[in-house]
Amino acid sequence: MPMDNLLWTSAEAAHAFRVGVSSIKRWTDEGELEAVKTPGGHRRYTVPALYRFASLRNLSTDRLPPVDPVVLEEELPPPADLSLYDALAIGDIVAVRRLVTPNVTRLAQRAAFFDRVVGDALREIGYRWERGELGVDEEHRASHMIAEALDRLRPSHASLNRNGPLAVLACPPGEHHELPLHILRLIFEWSGWQTELHGAHLPWTSAIRAVERVCPAIFAFTSRTASFYEDTEFSDLLRHCEKRGTRVIVGGDWARGGSGGTRRYLRFRTVRGFEKWLRTQ
Numbered sequence: 640m641p642m643d644n645l646l647w648t649s650a651e652a653a654h655a656f657r658v659g660v661s662s663i664k665r666w667t668d669e670g671e672l673e674a675v676k677t678p679g680g681h682r683r684y685t686v687p688a689l690y691r692f693a694s695l696r697n698l699s700t701d702r703l704p705p706v707d708p709v710v711l712e713e714e715l716p717p718p719a720d721l722s723l724y725d726a727l728a729i730g731d732i733v734a735v736r737r738l739v740t741p742n743v744t745r746l747a748q749r750a751a752f753f754d755r756v757v758g759d760a761l762r763e764i765g766y767r768w769e770r771g772e773l774g775v776d777e778e779h780r781a782s783h784m785i786a787e788a789l790d791r792l793r794p795s796h797a798s799l800n801r802n803g804p805l806a807v808l809a810c811p812p813g814e815h816h817e818l819p820l821h822i823l824r825l826i827f828e829w830s831g832w833q834t835e836l837h838g839a840h841l842p843w844t845s846a847i848r849a850v851e852r853v854c855p856a857i858f859a860f861t862s863r864t865a866s867f868y869e870d871t872e873f874s875d876l877l878r879h880c881e882k883r884g885t886r887v888i889v890g891g892d893w894a895r896g897g898s899g900g901t902r903r904y905l906r907f908r909t910v911r912g913f914e915k916w917l918r919t920q
């Protein structure tokens with residue numbers, strides 16, 4: 640155990656979990672095991688981060704030091720029968736963080752997990768809201784909790800791939816359903832991409848400006864409607880993207896009626912399908 644009991648090296652973490660140092664490094668690179676960087680650029684692990692990872696992966700904590708239960712409160716798993724919908728509806732952010740964390744390592748499985756677990760919970764929120772069982776306040780709170788919990792899963796700043804290709808993510812003008820972008824950002828970053836998240840309601844002229852400014856390899860949109868097909872400004876964007884070699888991909892209800900290629904942009908109905916395609920790029 641390290642002398643100060645605060646920051647552990649990769650070798651110490653590997654010893655604690657009875658695995659090789661390369662596993663620790665891989666888990667860190669994949670964003671599953673949270674690391675901090677020393678001024679000299681070395682990775683170190685806090686004890687709560689090691690506990691959280693152990694609980695995620697069902698690893699023994701017998702080689703970790705005892706920690707004040709208050710410090711670990713956030714690390715404890717929620718009750719087994721609490722669904723993500725329940726946690727969102729009662730506003731339990733600690734449980735939401737846990738339940739949004741995929742307990743699998745393969746990216747394809749994680750993508751499928753997000754489609755199913757996050758998609759289902761929010762559909763349930765929408766359904767209850769429509770029936771007047773949940774207020775707009777509870778729906779807004781749920782959306783923010785999901786976004787926060789997803790963003791916590793991003794790779795640490797230090798482990799982001801600074802040489803990776805760039806993806807820009809946004810909603811078209813008028814569109815406020817941006818949560819899928821937070822999921823897509825994770826898939827991109829876990830796949831070694833860099834991202835710019837522009838969020839809800841991005842005017843087409845600003846999207847064109849972004850293409851000219853950073854020349855992304857991919858521009859990803861999510862939208863609840865497909866009315867942009869006819870939009871001349873969208874056609875302008877596509878023209879700029881073609882000129883710059885930027886692939887445009889869309890999802891959400893915009894992709895209704897099928898997945899796959901059209902001449903000028905690709906449509907995806909699921910994160911899982913998108914992840915499979917991304918691996919071929």
Ligand code: B12
Pocket residue numbers: 753754755757758761762763764765766769778779782813814815816817818819822823859860861862863888889890891892907908909910913
């Ligand atoms: C949260 C929410 C909101 C939040 C969004 C907050 C945010 N930051 O995103 C806010 C409050 C802004 C909102 C506003 C409104 N909403 Co709303 N909202 C929802 C809710 C509850 C969840 C949507 C969501 O995030 N789902 C989770 C994501 C992860 O899943 P998903 O969208 O299904 O996407 C999946 C796939 O399609 C795919 N995917 C999606 N996009 C992309 C993109 C790519 C590139 C790829 C690869 C994949 C992909 O991945 C996802 C995971 O599988 C839905 C309920 C529902 N049934 O969906 C209603 C819902 C979508 N909203 C609805 C409505 C009516 C509205 C409002 C008009 C309400 C109002 N009167 O103001 C406004 C419209 C605002 C606007 N102009 O956009 C209706 C839409 C009805 C319709 N068919 O048009 C729904 C269905 C609720 C309902 N039952 O009536 N809403």
